[in-house]
Structures are given as structure tokens and as C-alpha cells.
Amino acid sequence: MEILVCVKRVPDTAENEFELNSAGNDLDRDDLVYSVNEWDNYAVEEAIQIVDNVGGSVTVVTVGDDESEEVLRREMAMGANNGVLLSDEAFEGSDGKGIAAILKAEIEKGKYDLILTGAQADEGAGQVGGMLAAMLDYPYASLVNKIEAVDDAVIKVGREIEGGNQEMNEIQLPSVLSIQTGINEPRYVGIRGIRKVASVDIPVKGAGDLGIDAAKVGDAGAKTKRVDYFVPDLGEGAEMLEGSTDEIIEKLIEKLKAKGGL
Amino acid sequence: MTQIFAYIPFKNGNAEDVALEYPAAAEKIDPSASLTAVVTGTGPDVDAVAEEMTKTYKEVIKISHADLAYPNAELVRKALTDALPHDAVILVPHDTFGMDLAPGLSVKMDAAYAADIVDFEGIDSNALKMIRQELGGAVYTHVTSDISTGAVITIRPGSFAPTEAGSAGGTVIDKSSEVKDLAAKRKFLEVVVAEVGDVDITKSDVLVSVGRGIEDEENIELAQELAEAMGAVVSCSRPIVDAKWLEKSRQVGTSGQTVKPKVYLAMGISGSFQHLGGVKGNPFIVAVNKNPKAPIFQVADVGIVEDILEFIPELTEAIKSQ
Ligand SMILES: Cc1cc2nc3c(=O)[nH]c(=O)nc-3n(C[C@H](O)[C@H](O)[C@H](O)COP(=O)(O)OP(=O)(O)OC[C@H]3O[C@@H](n4cnc5c(N)ncnc54)[C@H](O)[C@@H]3O)c2cc1C
Numbered sequence A: 001m002e003i004l005v006c007v008k009r010v011p012d013t014a015e016n017e018f019e020l021n022s023a024g025n026d027l028d029r030d031d032l033v034y035s036v037n038e039w040d041n042y043a044v045e046e047a048i049q050i051v052d053n054v055g056g057s058v059t060v061v062t063v064g065d066d067e068s069e070e071v072l073r074r075e076m077a078m079g080a081n082n083g084v085l086l087s088d089e090a091f092e093g094s095d096g097k098g099i100a101a102i103l104k105a106e107i108e109k110g111k112y113d114l115i116l117t118g119a120q121a122d123e124g125a126g127q128v129g130g131m132l133a134a135m136l137d138y139p140y141a142s143l144v145n146k147i148e149a150v151d152d153a154v155i156k157v158g159r160e161i162e163g164g165n166q167e168m169n170e171i172q173l174p175s176v177l178s179i180q181t182g183i184n185e186p187r188y189v190g191i192r193g194i195r196k197v198a199s200v201d202i203p204v205k206g207a208g209d210l211g212i213d214a215a216k217v218g219d220a221g222a223k224t225k226r227v228d229y230f231v232p233d234l235g236e237g238a239e240m241l242e243g244s245t246d247e248i249i250e251k252l253i254e255k256l257k258a259k260g261g262l
Numbered sequence B: 001m002t003q004i005f006a007y008i009p010f011k012n013g014n015a016e017d018v019a020l021e022y023p024a025a026a027e028k029i030d031p032s033a034s035l036t037a038v039v040t041g042t043g044p045d046v047d048a049v050a051e052e053m054t055k056t057y058k059e060v061i062k063i064s065h066a067d068l069a070y071p072n073a074e075l076v077r078k079a080l081t082d083a084l085p086h087d088a089v090i091l092v093p094h095d096t097f098g099m100d101l102a103p104g105l106s107v108k109m110d111a112a113y114a115a116d117i118v119d120f121e122g123i124d125s126n127a128l129k130m131i132r133q134e135l136g137g138a139v140y141t142h143v144t145s146d147i148s149t150g151a152v153i154t155i156r157p158g159s160f161a162p163t164e165a166g167s168a169g170g171t172v173i174d175k176s177s178e179v180k181d182l183a184a185k186r187k188f189l190e191v192v193v194a195e196v197g198d199v200d201i202t203k204s205d206v207l208v209s210v211g212r213g214i215e216d217e218e219n220i221e222l223a224q225e226l227a228e229a230m231g232a233v234v235s236c237s238r239p240i241v242d243a244k245w246l247e248k249s250r251q252v253g254t255s256g257q258t259v260k261p262k263v264y265l266a267m268g269i270s271g272s273f274q275h276l277g278g279v280k281g282n283p284f285i286v287a288v289n290k291n292p293k294a295p296i297f298q299v300a301d302v303g304i305v306e307d308i309l310e311f312i313p314e315l316t317e318a319i320k321s322q
């Protein structure tokens, strides 16, 4: 099975405290630590496991800038066979549809049976996979937490729905699936793994290579645009307990007693 | 005039809560807009829900078709693409069904797409201004969508004040015949119900809930000791279940359990809406997090900025020595 996995480089929520810049309209991006979108690691792991079982190859692709190459290398260190970076000034300011249109152009240059995305990324939209499928006229399932090959033309997938229930579907290939966390346990990537793929060639493709009309992507083609980042006035929020740890614990125990927690 | 269509999801003949939240959202988009409910399904269920919606909506579009018995997003998308105008604003809940349906629908409608909207700030010459969050709720953003060629927008359930089902005295318009071919490359098979675990966290009045901040499987024990000392039960956020450190039945959230405790201790949990979506009944929430900016502090009653790996054992000791 030929599998393409779409991955995104995102600020790591576990490693950063997010602050606004001095103008108050964007994140202070100076010291942000970036990594691969959490969901995408599950998608790559799933692709590798499928290929281990039925043969084929895994390609990872991202739309981004020069720095996005590092996430491709990381996923190749996990075991993806190929990486492709889609990068062009014309792509800047793309909305979700722009990103999906760029990915579609690359997909049409290859021959993939299965395309995987993460269920969502840092912006929490969960949009690219479903758009891509509709643009390609492929069937789509979101929030997939189980994939079983039936034969060359059909797969059975489980979608995680409310309450942790699982909706089983039969889907014709080629198809696009968005992968939910927990579907597998993504393998660990060590420094040695990264070193092994450090010099592998990763092709970079721009709008021209992909035959993309620059007016349809990037800022020019975006119907949805981010205006700014801001901190809302949310009222008081929690009563913060302060002091030494002993003092905090004493206050907390009082409150827990009052509220029936003890 | 802006035309707004609100997709009404339902189960066993009962509309989901979001059905009563759309009117407030529509009002904020454009107070002069027309608002129409859209119900798809089959048989007496879809008829009943459509009828029920006439109490809240002046106009209700009903699409009844045997193949729509289960809301397969691919089929619903086709039905909506056939039956609705392509330059309208279509509202869908940002839940597991909406995430399945809406992005593809926006492509087929050739409309703008905006996801997980928590508030609207009106339309200024075709640009609809909206508020959403990024980075798991750590930051807010304003976004605009050009709605001149329509828009598909998912709204976060629970973000808009529900209206009372009143006596709108609406009419049902049957558009079933406008739906063309519903052949699909995706076939619904069945729903497999989540396994029941050995503890029922929904029955506990006090929950010690741990998140990714617990850092390591062996630290789960710290939470168990605290829970024991308090007579509480340990629950958790999703990453803990994904890592297989606790079983799925202990997960709180939209894709886990809905709990209604009296006291909820959130230990090393950031406070994503999918997690908080499972915490109901307005419990007394205590949040302990080493990041003073963690979104959980916006919803907690009491906040403590500490490292839980040090704080939990000390709290356990203090409670034991009482
Ligand atoms: C070069 C570039 C410039 C941008 N400029 C702007 C800007 O000026 N203003 C603005 O508002 N936004 C900008 N964006 C962000 C852009 O709008 C988002 O990347 C897009 O909306 C999708 O992100 P998401 O978090 O919504 O993805 P989701 O749909 O939530 O992500 C789901 C999955 O889609 C796939 N995916 C998402 N993004 C990519 C990607 N880039 N490459 C490969 N796969 C992907 C991944 O598999 C991911 O797990 C830019 C992005 C890029 C790459």
C-alpha cells in the first residue's frame, strides 16, 4: 500500500508558555519550541505498521518553510521512507483550504492508496483532511482509531465518537483518514535515528513544480484569515492560593472540607 | 440579507442541546438574518424532530431519506449540497459529527470555512468576524471569513446561551425530493459501545484527575495515594489513556466519561474544552498546574501554581496526618 502522511510543524504546547508580543497582536515567537503535531506521530506510526504488514511505502509531506524540514526528518527517523517539503512564498497566508489545495496538487503527482492526516493540529480546526478528501473526491473518515485492511480496494475503519464509542465504517480506497491519538503507541525516536536520516535528500517543491495557480492559494486565495491574537477579559478566574507550600496546603484542606472533598 | 441554516443533530428522536444554542449564535452573526433549521434522517424520528424544531425556528427544512437513517457524513454532505443555497451561512456543531461533515461540505459548497467558533462579532461588508482558540485554549484569536460566497462554520457546543424552546410556530418545508444520488464510498456498519471498566468514575463525588503533567506512568501512584487518603477515585485526561497508563473508563471528557462530582481536582491538566466538556454539574474545581497561564485557571474555583510531583505527596501526607 502506498501511503502519504501529511504532517505539520507546530509550537509544542508542553514546552511553551504562550505570551503575546509587545504589539499584542501575535504570539511572541522568539523562543518558541516547535515539534511535530502530536496527532501526526500517530498517523505516521499507523502508516508504518500498515506497510510492515502488507508492504508498500510511507511518504511524509508538509507545507511549510525551510525549518519544517526537521519534522520530515523526524518522521523519517521513525521509519517513513520518503519526505517531501512543499514550500513557496506564494503559500504564505494560506487558510486551511489553501493548504489542502497545495497538498492535493502533490497527491495528484503520485499514486497513493491511502492518505493520512492528524485529527487536528495546533490551531484546533481539524480541517485539512476533510477538505483534501472532498477536493480529491475520495471518501473520508475523521477521528479514526482503528484501521483494518479488508482487501486491496476496501478498508474497515473505526471512528471515535462521543463517549468513546466507536463507529465502524467500510471505506473504498483510495481514501483520506484523519487519525486520532491512542490508535497506537508511536515509537520513540532517538538521536541516533535522527542522525541516520540527517543527510537523506528531501525534495522541495514550489507552486511552479506543482502547477498551482498562485492566486488560488496563500493570502490571495484565503477566504478565512486570522486578524490577531488576544487575551480576552474573562473575569476573575480562579482564586489563586499563595504562600509557602505548607500554607497553601492548609488553605486547600480548609476549602476541601467546606466543599465536601474531605 | 444573510441566510443562516443550522444543522440539527439528533439521537433517538431527540435534538441535541446545540439545537437551542444556534439562535443566540445567529443573532450575533447578524440580527437581521433569516434562520432556518435543517433536519436530515428518516421515518418518524426525523418527522418528530422537525416538528419539535418548529417551536424554536420559524422555518425548518426536512430531508427524509432511507439512506440517511444513520448520519453518515458523506451522505449528509451530499444531501445538504443538493438542498441548500451555496451562498448561505451553514452552522454545524464542532463535535465528532461536525468535524466529519463540515470541512468537506465547505469544499463542495465552495464556501469559506471556520472551525470551533466560540463567539461572533458581526459582519462588516461581507467579512464575518469571529473568535476562536488555538493551542489547546492557551490563546484566543479573531478570524474573519469572507461570506460573500457562503460559509460553513462549526460552533463549539456550550458556547452560546440556549434559548427556551418557545412557540415560534414555524413551518416544515420538505426538501427530500431535491436530494439526488446518495451513493457513497463510505458505508456505516455499526457502533461499538465503549467497554465498561472496573471503576465507575461517574459515581464518585470526589475525583482526583491527572493529566499529562504527571509525566510518568510510575507517578500515577501518587494520585492513587492521594485519592485513597481523600476517599476519592482517580480519573484522568486523554493523554494518560493514550499512553495506556490508566484504562479508558477513567477518562473524563467528550470522548470519555461525563462526570458530575462535587469536587474535582485537576492535577497537571491544561483545561482543553474536550476535557472540560466531560465535567458537568458545576463542581468545586481545584487546579494545580506549574504554568500560571494554563487555561484551566479560567474555569477553576481555586488555583495553585506548583509542581504536582512535589505537591501531591505533601498534600497526601497533610491529609493523612489530620
Ligand atoms: C506556509 C504557511 C503560512 C501560513 N500563513 C498563515 C497566515 O498568514 N495566517 C493564518 O491565519 N494562517 C497561516 N497559516 C496556517 C494555516 O492556515 C494552517 O496551516 C491551516 O489552516 C491548517 O492548519 P490547522 O492547524 O487548521 O490544521 P488542521 O486541519 O487542524 O490539521 C489537521 C491535519 O492536517 C494536516 N496539516 C495541517 N497543516 C498542514 C501543513 N501545513 N502541511 C501538511 N499537513 C498539514 C496534518 O496532518 C494535521 O494533523 C500558514 C501555514 C503555512 C504552512
Ligand SMILES: Cc1cc2nc3c(=O)[nH]c(=O)nc-3n(C[C@H](O)[C@H](O)[C@H](O)COP(=O)(O)OP(=O)(O)OC[C@H]3O[C@@H](n4cnc5c(N)ncnc54)[C@H](O)[C@@H]3O)c2cc1C
Residues within 6 Å of the ligand: A013, A014, A119, A120, A143, B096, B136, B210, B211, B212, B213, B214, B215, B236, B237, B238, B239, B240, B251, B252, B253, B254, B255, B256, B257, B267, B268, B269, B270, B271, B272, B274, B275, B278, B288, B289, B290, B291, B294, B306, B307, B308, B309
Ligand atoms: C475529538 C477529540 C476528542 C477529545 N476528547 C478528549 C477527552 O475526552 N478528554 C480529554 O482529556 N481530552 C480529549 N481530547 C484531547 C484534548 O484536546 C487535549 O489534548 C487533552 O485534554 C490534553 O490533556 P492534558 O491537559 O492532560 O495535557 P496537556 O494539554 O499537555 O497539559 C498538561 C498540563 O500539565 C502542566 N504540567 C506539566 N508538568 C507539570 C507538573 N510537573 N506539575 C504541574 N503541572 C504540570 C502543563 O503546564 C499543562 O498545563 C480530545 C481531542 C479531540 C480532537
